[in-house]
Amino acid sequence: MTVKNNGVYEKETTGTLMKKGYIALQEQYSVAEAIHHLRKNVQGKTNIHYLYIINDKNELTGVLSIRELLGANSVKKVSEIMITDIISLPTDLDQEKAAQIFREEDLVSIPVVNNSKELIGLIHVEDILDVVWQEADEDIGKLMASSKEITFHTSPFTAAFRRLPWLVLLLFIGLISGGIIERFEETLEAVVALAFFMPMIAGMTGNTGTQSLAVVVRGLVHEKITPKTTARLLFRELIVGIIIGITCAIVIAIIAYVWRGDIVLGLVVGSSLLATLIIGTLAGTIIPLILYKFKADPAIASGPLITTINDILSLLIYFGIATMFISKLM
Numbered sequence: 001m002t003v004k005n006n007g008v009y010e011k012e013t014t015g016t017l018m019k020k021g022y023i024a025l026q027e028q029y030s031v032a033e034a035i036h037h038l039r040k041n042v043q044g045k046t047n048i049h050y051l052y053i054i055n056d057k058n059e060l061t062g063v064l065s066i067r068e069l070l071g072a073n074s075v076k077k078v079s080e081i082m083i084t085d086i087i088s089l090p091t092d093l094d095q096e097k098a099a100q101i102f103r104e105e106d107l108v109s110i111p112v113v114n115n116s117k118e119l120i121g122l123i124h125v126e127d128i129l130d131v132v133w134q135e136a137d138e139d140i141g142k143l144m145a146s147s148k149e150i151t152f153h154t155s156p157f158t159a160a161f162r163r164l165p166w167l168v169l170l171l172f173i174g175l176i177s178g179g180i181i182e183r184f185e186e187t188l189e190a191v192v193a194l195a196f197f198m199p200m201i202a203g204m205t206g207n208t209g210t211q212s213l214a215v216v217v218r219g220l221v222h223e224k225i226t227p228k229t230t231a232r233l234l235f236r237e238l239i240v241g242i243i244i245g246i247t248c249a250i251v252i253a254i255i256a257y258v259w260r261g262d263i264v265l266g267l268v269v270g271s272s273l274l275a276t277l278i279i280g281t282l283a284g285t286i287i288p289l290i291l292y293k294f295k296a297d298p299a300i301a302s303g304p305l306i307t308t309i310n311d312i313l314s315l316l317i318y319f320g321i322a323t324m325f326i327s328k329l330m
Contacts, residue, residue: 014098015091017131018112018121021045024052025078027061032074038066047124049108053082060088060111060119088113089123095131102128176312184319193260194322197269198315200252204273205280205314206307208244212237212284213306220292234285241281249274264328272321276314283310 009015023041025034034051042048051069053062062082072081088111089098102110102125112121181198216233223229253270257263284306 012095014089014093017123017127022122024054027079029078031072031076034078058118099128099131180315201318202311202314205276205310208277209280209284209306209310212281216288237281237285241278245274245277272318275317280310
């Protein structure tokens with residue numbers, strides 16, 4: 001439903017953003033008549049960049065910039081010089097999609113039409129900036145596993161209860177990490193030095209996953225997702241993961257060798273970090289893309305969720321590799 005009977009538009013749609021501060025010209029106006037009409041009606045209006053051409057049914061048929069109007073022959077009809085390839089918005093379009101159209105088309109204002117293609121309003125780019133900030137705040141809240149808004153003025157009890165659901169779920173998922181450590185208890189007891197690198201392995205994997213998640217969520221706002229785009233993004237993030245992984249693996253392998261004087265320990269920690277950083281980067285990329293594919297808001301793939309999943313994967317890889325080389329480590 002676009003418009004209710006009382007003229008109120010659905011929340012967070014273009015109908016609620018549009019304003020009436022536009023100047024419309026009739027198709028049959030000559031350029032001289034159009035300039036006269038412009039001078040007569042421009043008072044009190046701001047941000048007049050385009051003039052919108054309508055027919056006798058008030059249907060939007062064209063658009064014309066003020067510069068084009070002033071530079072045209074005064075005896076010509078505006079219908080002869082107007083641009084008929086018009087970008088317009090319906091009243092029921094989600095404001096986030098409207099913001100994306102503004103960005104893609106690089107326009108300062110876009111007209112709004114009803115179901116009958118009648119010109120009824122105008123949205124300026126400054127109105128869209130408010131939408132961008134609002135949507136960004138919502139996405140940040142979801143990335144922090146707090147889907148509802150929390151401000152400086154939110155009470156501590158309300159803030160706590162808005163954050164708790166995701167965190168309690170992740171608490172139980174995190175218990176799996178404890179089970180993994182228990183399973184590899186013999187490996188850990190045999191080589192106590194492995195415990196020193198556990199927080200680093202898990203933390204680095206979670207960090208790189210969260211970075212990829214933020215890149216993907218931000219990119220989904222501006223990009224059209226196609227199989228080609230997805231493949232290119234996954235390949236790019238794979239290369240990023242490999243570069244980051246190799247660099248960090250070399251650094252930590254050197255540190256492990258210098259600290260313990262054990263080249264095998266350095267290779268185990270370094271190779272584990274390389275593998276986990278690649279997997280963490282891909283996980284932070286793939287999870288939001290899957291959610292987007294199933295029409296879910298990709299921002300709900302929150303940082304804590306990605307971090308928890310990567311913790312589990314990193315520990316499995318770390319202790320798995322260490323167990324393979326346990327005889328040499330001992």
